[in-house]
Amino acid sequence: MPAKKPTPLQAQDKLTFLLSLVPYLVERDRVSVAEVAAHFGVKAEQIREAVRLIAVSGVPGETHTYQYEDLFDIAWDDFEENDQIVITNHVAIDDSPRFSAREASALIAGLQYLSSLPENADRAAVASLMSKLSRGASGLPSQVAVESGESDDALALIRESVAKRVQLEFDYLSSTGERERRRVDALLVESVDADWYLRGWCHLREAIRTFRLDRISNLTITTEPISHTAGDVTLPETLFEGSADDLVVTIDVSASAEALLADYIPDGAVRTEVDGRVRTAVRVSHYHGLKRLIASMPGVATVVEPPEARQIVADWASAGAARYHG
Amino acid sequence: MPPESSTAKVPVEERLFSLVLALLATENGLTKNEILSTVQGYRQSYDHSGDNANLERKFERDKDDIRELGVPLETVQAPGDPGNNQNLRYRIPRGAYELPVDVSFSAEETTVLNLAAMVWREGSLSAESRRALLKLRSLGVTADEPVLGYAPRVRVRDAAFEPLSAALEKRAWVRFSYLKPGESEARVRTVKPLALIQHQGRWHLYAHDDEGVSKTFLLRRVISAVSTTGKTFEPLEGNQSELALAELEEVWNSHVAFVEVEPGSDAHTRLGKRRGTVVAQTGELELHYSDVNIFADELAGFGPEVLVVSPPELRAAVIARLERTAADHAS
Structure with a gap:
């Protein structure tokens, strides 16, 4: 996964911020810059800059010359000396702005996607929340949607284990095909599209591990207290980390399908394109995963080398086909 | 601090903010000339005797x-002088601008909305979510600290997503080459884009053709750039994304496959956890799917762990795929 890029605020974001900040400040008689910064999740200096701009803004007014009474004003001494914001005069804006249709749409689709979370088990509450977003939008939000998942019992148990500060226990079928009973302190649930993962401290491996939820079975909550919480460990940025033992395999893939393999292509891999076929490299931790990946892209991706990898894929597909001839 | 003292260039956000304030404050609206000559950020560049074409273009973009x-x-058209562009008036009606008073969110709801916004970390939807969250913060509600941390993410990797999303917003007809699953030749399609739907981890476009017949396209099979034709269309009745999801669900429900899986295998564990999977009395798995060709790819990945019992077309598609992969990798 690519590293997070800091996103600079564009003029539209800055305007949204100003239009959002004004009603928040008007609602409060006095508030510290630090509190506002924490609430909006931005740097204190960004709040100060915005307040300085708001304090000199206003409407042209009857005279068309921005007279004093047509401008916002703040208690400057409180602001300059105590880092406190007190709005003493406000114009034009009282209340928070509506969502745009697309903004409401993004949140509604996000809620649909998260409908398997225990937090969203109350379907009536989620429906009411979506309808409020629709009513709070300036246009009809319907352009984007995501299939709703079913309530997931595993997620509810994982959440319960964190609330009770106890270990989880489950059978795990690893990506190399081994089945083991694991004891885990749950730290974070992560998802990518239709795939859900638990990241936790594995007591068997004594390390942070990532588990696919669809490979977990017989999940229970133990009475054993946890030794690690989300607060005291730093999770690696990526779900799966490369290791020195990884195998690098040369493949040919249709240019149109290359994006599907993006997670497996190492940074700086050599890439040549001939007639719509791309020759590049993928990194895998073992052939067990590679043969499944390649067999799920028939005619689209082919292993070029090493010969051992080609043979493993050929054997896997042949064994599959053989089940039908017998 | 009178704004007259600011002779330096006025930042864009200050000009936009001043424009919103001015248009919210006016009852009857302001003409373009009034705006350009009086509003902060425009008036500094306004030429009272000359040509303000640049400034007018800036106003259009703003x-x-x-x-x-x-x-x-x-x-607003000037009463008694309709059609005269110079007399058009601009305003922002307060009622349509402000969040209705009955729309408020509890701490619990705010927590869930924070998560919903986190889902979009790529592309234009991440900007929309970020702005939606600012507006939500504006209401002053503090979110509850979640018991368990979540890091949800929906990817928007298909190149067609952004241009289709932009066309949808503008209700613009689009044209692209589409390679239908199971076909070997792409065809050019010209459709009205109505909704973008993620179903089973894949993005789909829901659209109408020129006869008003609904069509669903897989975004990853759009193999050309998406272009707009220059034509736009009127908004359609009804919630298009709901209609689209309902159609996809109907297809999903109507396609049923029976497969044997190797006990304890990856196929057993993962297919058993698919939405809607039922273990039949024979021990076979009863599975739902959207498209025979796409599902055949997925099942082929499981190699000998899966044996498709029915339907025959899925069985044949899986066999063909396994044989193809074996042939492509023969030494």
Whole structure:
């Protein structure tokens, strides 16, 4: 996964911020810059800059010359000396702005996607929340949607284990095909599209591990207290980390399908394109995963080398086909 | 601090903010000339005797930028002088601008909305979510600290997503080459884009053709750039994304496959956890799917762990795929 890029605020974001900040400040008689910064999740200096701009803004007014009474004003001494914001005069804006249709749409689709979370088990509450977003939008939000998942019992148990500060226990079928009973302190649930993962401290491996939820079975909550919480460990940025033992395999893939393999292509891999076929490299931790990946892209991706990898894929597909001839 | 003292260039956000304030404050609207000659950020560059074409273009762009944020910037025809562009008046009606008073969110709801916004970390939807969250913060509600941390993410990797999303917003007809699953030749399609839907981890476009027949396209099979034809269309009745999801669900429910899986295998564990999977009395898995060709790819990945019992077309598709992969990798 690519590293997070800091996103600079564009003029539209800055305007949204100003239009959002004004009603928040008007609602409060006095508030510290630090509190506002924490609430909006931005740097204190960004709040100060915005307040300085708001304090000199206003409407042209009857005279068309921005007279004093047509401008916002703040208690400057409180602001300059105590880092406190007190709005003493406000114009034009009282209340928070509506969502745009697309903004409401993004949140509604996000809620649909998260409908398997225990937090969203109350379907009536989620429906009411979506309808409020629709009513709070300036246009009809319907352009984007995501299939709703079913309530997931595993997620509810994982959440319960964190609330009770106890270990989880489950059978795990690893990506190399081994089945083991694991004891885990749950730290974070992560998802990518239709795939859900638990990241936790594995007591068997004594390390942070990532588990696919669809490979977990017989999940229970133990009475054993946890030794690690989300607060005291730093999770690696990526779900799966490369290791020195990884195998690098040369493949040919249709240019149109290359994006599907993006997670497996190492940074700086050599890439040549001939007639719509791309020759590049993928990194895998073992052939067990590679043969499944390649067999799920028939005619689209082919292993070029090493010969051992080609043979493993050929054997896997042949064994599959053989089940039908017998 | 009178604004007259600011002779330096006025930042864009200050000009946009001043424009919104001015248009919210006016009852009857302001003409373009009034705006350009009096509003902070424009008036500094306004030429009282000359040509203000540059400034007018800037105003046109600003209007678009402001409307994109959901601000209802209206144009009002001058009474008695309709059609005269110089006398058009601009305003932002307060009722359509402000969040209705009965729309408020509890701490619990705010927590869930924070998560919903986190889902979009790529592309234009991440900007929309970020702005939606600012507006939510504006209401002053503090979110509850979640018991368990979540890091949800929906990817928007298909190149067609952004151009289709933009066309949808503008209700513009689009044209692209589409390679239908199971076909070897792409065909050019010209459709009205109505909704973008993620189903089973894949993005789909829901659209109408020129006869008003609904079509669903897989975004990853759009193999050309998406272009707009220059034509736009009127909004359609009904919630299009709901209709689209309902159609996809109907297809999903109507396609049933029976497969044997190797006990304890990856196929057993993962297919058993698919939505809607039932273990039949024979021990076979009863599975639902959307498209025979796409599902055949997925099943082929499981190699000998899976044996498709029915339907025959899925069985044949899986066999063909396994044989193809074996042949492509023969030494």
